[in-house]
Amino acid sequence: MKDNKKTYWKGIEQLSNDAAFVKNAESEFPESVTQESSESSRRDFLKIMGFSVAAASLAACEAPVRKAIPYLNKPVDVDPGVANYYASTYLNGGDYCSVLVKTREGRPIKVSGNKLSSVTNGGTSAQVEASVLSLYDDARLRGAKSKGEASTWDQIDDSIISELEKIASNDGNIRIVSNTVLSPSTLKSIEDFKTKYPTTEHVMYDQVSMSGMAIANERSFGTKIIPSYDFSKAEVIVGVGADFLSTWGAPIENTYQYAQTRKLKDKKMSRHFQFESNLTLTGSNADYRSMIKPSEEGSVLANIYNILASKAGVPAVKANKIDKETISKAANDLWKAKGKSLVVAGSNDPSIQVVVNAINNLLGNYGSTIDLNTPVNYRKGDEAIMDAFINDASSGKVAAVIFFNANPVYDYYQGEKLAAALSKVALKISTSSVEDETASLVDYIAPDNHYLESWNDASPKKGHYSLAQPTITPIFKTRQAQSSFLIWSDNDGDYFKYLQNNWKEKSTGSFQPFWDKALHDGVYNNASEIENVEYEFVGDVNSEANAISSNYKSGDVELMIYEKSTIGNGSQGNNPLLHELPDPITKATWDNYITMSVADAGFRLDDAKTKTANVTVGGETINLPIMVQPGQASGTIGIALGYGRTSAGRVGDNIGKNIYPLLVNVNGTQSLRISKGVSVEVTEEVHQLAQTQTQNTFMGRETIIQEATLEEFKKDEGAGRFHPHVATWQSESGQVKPEELTLWKGHEYNGHHWGLTIDMNACNGCSACVVACNVENNIPMVGKQEIINRREMTWLRIDRYYSSATDDVTDYAEMEKSAENPEVVFQPMMCQHCNNAPCETVCPVAATTHSTEGLNQMVYNRCIGTRYCANNCPYKVRRFNWFKYHDNDQFADANPQMNTEIGKMVLNPDVTVRSRGVMEKCSFCVQRIQSGKLEAKKDRRELEDSDITTACAAACTAGAITFGDMNNAKSEISNLMKIEDAEKGKEIKIMKNKRAYHVLEEIGVRPNVFYLTKIRNKA
C-alpha cells in the first residue's frame, strides 16, 4: 500500500477549523444533543451502587472494633511498651507497706516492695500484692450517691455541708468513724474538719485490736504506745498465741527481721518457741511448738516469768501449773540469751501483756529487741471509744456520722447494734469506694479513690514517713476522702497541695529537691524526731498475775478466732486473688471453716470431704465445715475472720460466715479468745472443701524434703542431705559419678544460665510470691468448683508438709497420717527448668523446648494440648487450660481480671493470656529476663545481676528465693551457691554450698532450681 496522506473530513467545518467545531470536537454527542440535566447520571448510579455493594460486603466482614486511642500529645514519661515505676504506699486501715508500682501505658499492673524503705525493707505480703486488682474491682462505685441514687459531687457536697452546718449549729454530735489512720496529713484534714464543726469526734477502731498492748505499756512504762520490735536481734524468740509472721503487729517487718535470724549466717540461727492453740504460720516455723488452750496463754507466761524470776532473784508470782516441758526449756534458753531474746504474746488482755513486758524487762530486751522510743502507729483503735459511740448512736445522741473507709456494720462485733442505731442518726455519710455493709445503710456515699489513685502520706512509726502518689487518674468519678473533708470544712479541696504544705515543715533546706527525693524514694526518715528516753518498768506483775489466774478458767471447748494471712480482716473481700490463694497452713481456698483436732473431730479428711459443725457461742449458732487440722490443740477450735461478706461484690459475697459478731469485749478490750460458753456439735452434713493439697505428709521421701538439726549442721554443712544409692560406673578415665551419666549430649550455655535457689529455712510459707506470680503472669483464678476438681492454674505453689505419725517409711498407711503436733515444712514448687526435661522429649509437636539459657520454654501457639508433658512431669507443675478462662461467663465470678472490661486493665501486656486447650507453666518470668537484657543492651553495658529478678523472688520478704545467672561469677546466686566452677557453658555447675540439693535428684532430670536444706534449731 502506498503512503496515504489523504485526510477525510467529517465536514467542511473540520477543513476550515471552525472555532465552534473545534470546541465540540471531543464531545461524544454533537452540540445539538442536550444532556439530561438530572443531578445524578447513570454512571453516578453505577458508581454509587458499586460503592454500596462493596461497602456493605466490607461492613459485613468487619473485624471487631478495638478501641485504641493514640496520643495526640504524648505524655513525656509514657512510652508504649515501656513500664514506669512509682514509689507509693499501700495503706489499708493500719496495714502498711511501702511499695513500688509498675505501670504500663498509664495503668498500674503490679505492686512490689520498696527496697528503700527501712520499715518494710522491700517486703510485701499476699494482701499487698493482691491490692492492685482491687483498683479494678467492678464493685467500686462509679460516682457519688445520694440516698441510694446516683448523684453528682456538687449536689452531695451542697446537701452535706448544709446538713452538717445545721447539726453543728444545734450542737449535734458529729462522729468520724475510721480504722487506724496512719497518715499525718489525713489526720490534719480531720482536725481542720473539727475546727469547722467543733462537735466532731474522731473514733478509731481496729478490726483486730491491739489496744490491750497500749494499755499494758501505759501500766508498765507510763506511756500508752505499742513499741517497735526487732526480731533480727533475737537469738531466742518465744511467741505465745502471736502469729507475728502473718497477722500480728507488723507482719511484713517481722517476717523480714525473723528471716535474718534463719539464714544460717555464720552457722547461727535463732531458736523459736511457740505456744498456741491453732496451728499458725508462725507456729509452723517454730523450732519448738507446744499446743495450749487460749485460756492457758497467761499461765504459760506467768510460769516463764517465775522461772526467770528465780534466776534473777526477784519474787515469783501466782501461776497456774501448766504441764509442758517446753516452758522451762524456753525460759532457760531465754535466760541464756539475755538481752538478745524476745517474748511476744498475741493476747489483747493488758494483764497478760504486762507480764510479757515484765519478762522482757527481766531479760533486758528493752533497748535491744524492743524499742519503746520508736512506737508504731499500726493499731490506734480503741474499742472503748467505739463502744461508747455505738451506745451514743443507739440512744440518739449522735446527729451525724461519717464512716471514713470503715465498715463497722460488718467488721465490728457490735455491727448489728450499730446497724440498728443508724436509723436514729440524722446524717450518715460513708467514703467507702464500694457500697459495703455499712455504706448501704447511709444517706450519702462520697466514694474515696483507691490508694493507687491517691495522694497520701503515712507514718508507720515515729520518725518514719512515706508518700503515696497516684499512678493513674481516678478511673471513676471518685474523690479522695481527704478532699471531701477539706471541701466540707470550706477549705481548698486540693489534697495534693495540702499534703505538700504539710511536708514543707519537714524539709530543712529548699523544699523542691527535698520533695522530689521523698517522692522518688517513697520514704523519708527523720531520726531527729526519735528521742532517747530511758523507761523504767513500773508494772505490778503480782497483781496482773493474780488477775490472770482468776480470770482464766479452762473451758471444755475454747474458741480461738484468728485472721488469715490471705483474706485478712475481710476488707479486700472482693479480691479473687486472695480468695483463691490457698491458706498457707490448711491449703484451703474460697471457704471459711472450723479447725479442729483429729481427736475432737473423730474423723480424718478424705479427699477434702468433711462434715459440718454447729458452733454455739453465747446463744449465737454458726454452721461451718470442719477442717481437721493437725497441730490444733485438743479441746480448742479455730475460726477465721474476714468471711461472710454480704455487700462486697460478686466475687466475695456469701462465702463462709461472718465471725465478728462472736468477738467479745473483756474488761474493755476486744478478745479473739473465747473460753466460756462455747459448744460444738458435729452434724452429719457432708461438705466438700476446696483444698489445693490433700496429702499432707511427704511420706518420708527424703529426696523431696531434706532437713537436719542445727547441731548436725554445725558439725557438717551437708547434714540432712539425701544421697541416692545409685551405682557408679567405671570408665576408662576413672569412676564416673552417677549424676554425670546421661543418654543426652547435654546443653552448652555460653551466654547466661539462669538458676533459682530456694532457702527452705528462710521461707516461712507466707505465699506473697504466689500472688505476685499470679499477677505478673496473668494467671486465671478458677473458682471453688474448679479447685475441688483439682485444677488450680497457679504456676507457683507452696507445698506444705507435716511430719508423719510414724517414722517407719514402709508403713504407708501410717505415713499418710500427720503427726498430732507435726513439724511443718514449706516448699515452694514451680517449674524446675530441668536440663534433661522429661516434658520436652514427649511433646509430639515440640511445643516445649529448651532455650540456650537453660530455660524450659512453653510455646503456647504450638501446643496442641495432649497433656503428655504434664503427665510426665515428676514435679507436677504444668497447668492445662481446661476451659477458656477469659471472656467466659462461667468464670466471671472467680476471674474478673479476664472477664470484666475494667478487670482486664490489670493484665500484664507482656504476657499472653492463654487460650483454652494449651499447657502453661512457670517461665522464670521470661518477659522480665528479656526486658532486662534489652535495657542493658540499650545502655550498651553488660547485664548486671540486679537487672533481672523473677516476680516471686521480688515478692519474697524473707529473701528465701534467689534468681540469677549462674554463669556470672558475681551474681548473688553464684555467691549463695558457692558455684566453684564459674567456667561458662557447663550444664552442671559445681556447687560448694553443701546445703543445696535438687528435689528428686536420682531421676536425673537435672533441674536449674535448687533447694537449701531445712535446718531446725532443736536438740
Place this chain on the structure above:
Amino acid sequence: MQVTSPLRETLVTGGKTVHDITEDICRQVEGKPSKSWMMGLALSLGGLTIGGYAVFTLLWEGIGVWGLNKTVGWAWDITNFVWWVGIGHAGTLISAILLLFRQKWRMSINRAAEAMTIFAVLCALMFPSLHMGRMWVGFYWALPLPNTFGSLWVNFNSPLLWDVFAISTYFTVSLVFWYIGLIPDFATIRDRATNKISKAIYGALSFGWDGAAKTWMRYESVSLILAGLATPLVLSVHTIVSMDFATSVIPGWHTTIFPPYFVAGAIFSGFAMVLTLMLVTRKLFKLEDYITIYHIELMNIVIIITGSIVGVAYITEFFIAWYSGVPYEQYAFINRAFGPYDWAYYTMMTCNVIAPQLFWFKKIRTSIVSTMIISIIVNIGMWFERFVIIVTSLHRDYIPSSWAMFYPTRYDVGVYLFSFGFFFTAFLLFSKFFPVLNMAELKSIVKSSSEKK
C-alpha cells in the same frame, strides 16, 4: 496346596457343600434385614447420638468437661484408646499370623475379626484426637507435613508421634488386607445379584474380579505378602503404644516389661472381643456349622495362654518393684493393690487372671454361655488394666502434695459411649451388607462332592 489328613475333623460341620456356603452367607446380604438387626442398629445409633452430644460438648466447652485434673492428665481417654487398639489386634493376628502358620480354622472367623479390627482401630483413633486440647490444629500438626512455619517440625523423640505412625500404618495395612479378601466374595454377590443397583454397587466393589486362575494366583500372593507385612505390625503397634508409658519417668509407667505385656494383653482382649461378637453373629445368622465349638475352643485356648502371660506380667511387675529398691516404684505398686483405687486393681486381677483360668476345664471352654460371659469379663478386665496403669500410676507419683483423685464425669462416659455407638453401627452395617464369612476361602476347606463318603 496343603494336604489335610482325612482323619482330621472337618472344620465345617453339617455336611455343607460349596453351594450351601454361597447360599448361607449370601442370604444375609440379599435378604431383608431381620428384626433383631434393626433393633441392634437402632440401639447403636441411639448410643451414637447420645455420645455425639458428649463429643460436641467436649469440643465446644473444652477438655474440662471431663474429670481430669492437674495430676491426672489422662484417664478414660487414653484408657479407651489403648483398650480399643488392643481389641483391634485380633483381626490381623488371626488373618496374618494364622495364615502364615496355615491354621485353617481361622477361615470361619477372619472376615468378621478383621472388620472388627478396622472399626476398633477407628474407635481408638477417636480418643487421641478428641483428647487434644486443640484438636483443630493438633490433627495435622502431629503429622510430619511440610509447612510454612519455617523449620518447625514434629518431635521425633515423642512416643506419641510414634503412635501416630504405628497406628496409621497398621490401619492402612489392615484395611487393604481386609478389602483384598472381600473382592472374590463381592464378585460372588455381584454375580448373584438380581437388581440393578446391587449389581452396580457390588460390581464396583469387586473391582472387575473375573475368577480366572491367574487372578486367583495373584490374589493368593497378595494375601501372602500382606500377611507378611501385617505380622510384624501386630507386634509393633501395641509395643509402640506401650512406649507412651514405658519411656516416661512416672513410676508404674517406666517399665521395660511393657511391650510384650501389652502385646499379650492386646491379643487377649482382641480374642475376647472376637468371641463376643462371633457368638452373637453365629446365633443371629445361623452360622453354627461354620463357627463350631471347635473354633470356640481354640480361641479360648489362646485366651488362656495370653491371659496367663498377662497374669505373669502383673506378678513380675510387683517383683521388680520390690527388687529394684526404688521407693517410688514400690509405692506405686503397693498403692495399686491397697490404695484408693484398689477396687479397680482387684477388678482387673479377677477378670484378667482368675476368670480365663476357668477355661482349663473343657466343659467351660466348650460351653457357649460360659464363653460368652468370660469373654465379656475379659474385656471389662482389660479396660480396667489400662485404667489401673494410667490412673493409679498418675494419681500418686513423686510429689505427695500433688496427689489427687480422678472422678469421671458423664462426659467421660458419653464419649466412651460414642465410640461404642460407632463401633456397633459400623459392625452391624458390615454384617448386613458385606459377607460375614470368607466364602471363597471356606470353600477350600469343605470336602467337594467327589470326596464325600
